[in-house]
Amino acid sequence: MKVLVPVKRVVDYNVKVRVKSDQTDVDIANVKMSMNPFDEIAVEEATRLKEKGTVTEIVAVSCGVTQCQEQIRSAMAIGADRGVLVETDVALQPLAVAKLLKAVADKEQPQLIILGKQAIDDDSNQTGQMLAALLGWPQATFASKVEVEGDHVKVTREIDGGLETLSLKLPAIITTDLRLNEPRYATLPKIMQAKKKQLDTFKPEDLGVDVTPRLTVVKVAEPAARKAGIKVPDVAALVDKLKNEAKVI
């Protein structure tokens, strides 16, 4: 079966972003960009399913600026067979991305779509669920284990307080949690091979999708700073501070 894996280009998770002084956005000029870590886990899972023989083809999709090609190539270096870029300069919100992905899914007819559970820039945690709703497919979010069994997929999910297992009828949507797998490093030969793989580009207009943002960002501000703390010399001093100054114990 065919698997679609959407990947997002985000500020690298090691970068501490700064808010612009005019408070319009965070400053991401000249900042290192990478594939969203949850999406790497999604690509890895698709690749493992292919290695097991369950999956025949993996298509990586990204929506956004031209440079998103880099992230599609990274997905190809891990194991994706080809790529689709939906190219636009509009700042895309989850609903718009879900609609674009639905249009791609309608073309490609995958049996499974694996997404990351959230992107580490907007921290929305919406796209997978929205895509499932638009396609009318079942969903299993925050997956920590995936087993395809015939025309169903059994997914263990991380929920508050523990784990839960669901069985979904294919075609289905899965979003990955951190513990699903450990993504492999792309080797140099794989990176070279990835450059030769097919990458098709569409515009949102080609897919008939309106990507106008529904939410306007009024302001982006620094979070309230914590006031500088003190270092205490020993446990006795710590207990004293907690009892008499902070009064929390």
Next chain:
Amino acid sequence: MTVLVIAEHDNNSIKSATLNTVAAASKLGADIHVLVAGKDVSSAAGQAAQIAGVSKVLVADGDALANDLAENLAEQVLQVAGNYSHILFPATASGKNTAPRVAAKLDVAQISEITAIIDADTFERPIYAGNAIATVKSADAKKVITVRTTAFDAVANTGGSAAQESLAVVADSGLSTFVGREIAKSARPELTAASVIVSGGRGLGSAENFKILDGLADKLGAAVGASRAAVDAGYAPNDLQVGQTGKVVAPQLYIAVGISGAIQHLAGMKDSKVIVAINKDPEAPIFGVADYGLVADLFTAVPELEKSI
């Protein structure tokens, strides 16, 4: 304008996340209705009716809703969505699972994990792991929102006397089925509701050593948390994880033991009232947010702290 709050419950009792979400709803200055959807929920519905400020409780009680499946719960919410200007879910695993499904079906953008309400259309929410706070304005007629529960003080769970109304329960979608659930057992308070949390990181070194925190936690009546490093290393189960990808907490006192303080961890705990860090590395970033820092070996400091409280 009427606001619908989707209750978080375990079919028997209302969870505290619901009370925080009602608190957020009350800031909108509108009538508040609560939906209790599940199986055999009469006692949870009764508790919901007593929440201060709630004027009506909608009860959907049936097999399709027994296991909190997103497909069915979203359909149930959509049946009544037409009557409401705002639909609020707590930003719990369940709320986050279902809310976007409802929003997409209504063709509206969802606003995730709000931490403040400016007006009926404008909300604050953290982005980039809490390193920036965005103020966003929605152009949609209907708002679907998840509420970061630690950002709103819970309303009282008594004093209300809302009327209850039964809803027709949706048919099972047949798309997904529930197989099983494994809930970690703990006698300690729930992490997101605890007023004191003792959290351990990679510095603990092993699952065996992680137990060193138990005595201190018991003495403080605290919940035990963990950093992602500790969870990944297998020292603690994953539902204890505090951080961007785990739980977001804001207790009165947060004691970070052997935790360096990566930004992903700080995103989950930096709104705590008082933060204490115990770490042997004086350069650890955790000291940048700690009110009280103790540079010491945790294996001597923790037992000593336990004894002196």
